[in-house]
Amino acid sequence: MTEAEWIGRARAGDDAAWEALVGAHQAAVFRLAYLLLGDAHEADDVAQEAFLRAGRALDRFDTARPLRPWLLRITANLARNRRRSLGRYLAALERLWRSEPRPAPAPPELSAAQADARDLWRAVQRLGQNEQQVIYLRYFLELSEAEMAGALAIPPGTVKSRLHRALQRLRGVILSEFPSLHEELADG
Amino acid sequence: MADRARTGGTSDERLEAWVRLTARGFPYPPTPDLASRRRAGALAPRAEPRARLAWALAAGIVALAALLAVPQTRAALINVLQIGVVRIFLASPTPPLTATPGPTPTLLPPCPASPAAPPWTRRGAQSPSPSACPLTRPTWASRTTSSCRTWMTQP
Numbered sequence: 001m002t003e004a005e006w007i008g009r010a011r012a013g014d015d016a017a018w019e020a021l022v023g024a025h026q027a028a029v030f031r032l033a034y035l036l037l038g039d040a041h042e043a044d045d046v047a048q049e050a051f052l053r054a055g056r057a058l059d060r061f062d063t064a065r066p067l068r069p070w071l072l073r074i075t076a077n078l079a080r081n082r083r084r085s086l087g088r089y090l091a092a093l094e095r096l097w098r099s100e101p102r103p104a105p106a107p108p109e110l111s112a113a114q115a116d117a118r119d120l121w122r123a124v125q126r127l128g129q130n131e132q133q134v135i136y137l138r139y140f141l142e143l144s145e146a147e148m149a150g151a152l153a154i155p156p157g158t159v160k161s162r163l164h165r166a167l168q169r170l171r172g173v174i175l176s177e178f179p180s181l182h183e184e185l186a187d188g
Numbered sequence: 189m190a191d192r193a194r195t196g197g198t199s200d201e202r203l204e205a206w207v208r209l210t211a212r213g214f215p216y217p218p219t220p221d222l223a224s225r226r227r228a229g230a231l232a233p234r235a236e237p238r239a240r241l242a243w244a245l246a247a248g249i250v251a252l253a254a255l256l257a258v259p260q261t262r263a264a265l266i267n268v269l270q271i272g273v274v275r276i277f278l279a280s281p282t283p284p285l286t287a288t289p290g291p292t293p294t295l296l297p298p299c300p301a302s303p304a305a306p307p308w309t310r311r312g313a314q315s316p317s318p319s320a321c322p323l324t325r326p327t328w329a330s331r332t333t334s335s336c337r338t339w340m341t342q343p
Contacts, residue, residue, distance in 0.1 A: 023223040030219045040217040051222055113213035120210045139204075139211040164200070171203055185206050 004063040011058055018058075022051050025068055028141055029075050035121065035136045036079040046082055050075040069143070069150030076133055076151070119181050126173045131166035138163055 009017035029050050033043035053074055054061075061070060110118065124135050137143045137151055145163075149156045174181045256262050266272070 019223045023221075026222045027219045030222075031216050034216060043217075044220050047220070048222055048225070110215060111213070113210070114215045116210050117212070117214040120207065121214060135207070139208045140214060142208075167200065167203055167207070170207070184210070185203065 003067055007058065007061065007063050007067065010055075018055060021067065025071050026051070028068060029071050032072055032075050032136060032141060033079050035140055036076065036132070037082060038125075042082060043079075046075060046078045049078055053078075065150060066147065069147045072137065072141075072143075072151040073153060080129065116181065116184055119178055123170060123173045123178050123181060126177065127166060127169050130162065131169055134159065134163050134166050135170065 003021070006017045006021050010021060026047065030043055030047040033046040033050070034040060037043050037046065050071060054071055061067070121140075124132055127135070133152065134148065137148050138145075143151065145156050145159050148159045148163075152159065152162075154162070174185060256265070
């Protein structure tokens with residue numbers, strides 16, 4: 001069964017079809033939210049909200065297009081709003097003033113590759129929002145340029161130029177602020 | 189890194205390949221199972237918190253306006269809130285007061301007995317009277333045509 005057929009069944013009220021679609025895309029949605037927000041709890045909230053909104057707007061979705069870019073666009077918008085919103089700071093304050101703070105999970109032992117990836121993420125976070133988003137979509141979530149165009153609602157040519165500019169900015173950040181990554185980059 | 193891809197090409201292509209390979213190792217937290225949460229009803233459509241707040245606010249305003257449209261309710265509310273309330277108390281009539289004069293206060297202290305005071309300063313008595321006190325004649329009085337005496341009497 002194709003994705004369009006699943007969507008058609010979900011529109012007709014088939015809960016199992018919608019659950020199947022959620023299951024197929026929840027990892028990408030959650031991961032993009034986590035990359036943009038840097039907090040698993042907030043990413044969870046945003047991912048849940050993204051599927052809620054998508055479910056409500058499913059009737060308006062063009063089934064000739066793939067679903068994932070559309071879901072990721074909703075997710076990115078929600079994450080951006082979340083970053084700006086007052087609620088995020090209130091939630092952080094609530095956590096701070098909680099009488100019994102949750103014990104912080106012990107930082108997991110990272111392999112060298114994971115540590116490099118985390119440093120790369122920190123370097124990407126130094127870029128502007130649009131540049132972050134293209135790098136996350138292209139290299140972390142491995143979307144094609146056509147999918148990126150759908151997710152960002154921009155022409156494919158603009159995707160290329162934005163990606164190129166983001167990589168140049170990233171190179172500058174790595175050179176100036178992440179010497180360990182620079183060595184890895186030079187070795188690679 | 190041993191598993192690092194050795195790529196040729198231009199500097200930009202090498203950077204792109206390195207970023208792609210490095211990003212693959214990113215330690216994501218475990219993805220929550222949103223599909224099963226939906227089965228449990230957590231993903232059922234619900235009103236937005238902001239929309240709910242707006243509806244509650246609008247309902248409150250409408251209810252308040254409806255209450256204030258009734259004059260009795262409005263008066264009771266104003267009475268409770270004590271906004272612009274003027275209370276008028278009617279007192280029972282009382283008999284008119286009759287004035288009883290008290291002792292007249294002495295405005296001037298009694299004159300001290302002065303042995304050096306000349307006899308003409310007294311009016312018919314050797315001791316100073318509280319009803320009349322002599323005042324010392326000022327120096328300019330000697331230059332006046334007729335002598336004068338100044339007496340102050342109590343009212």
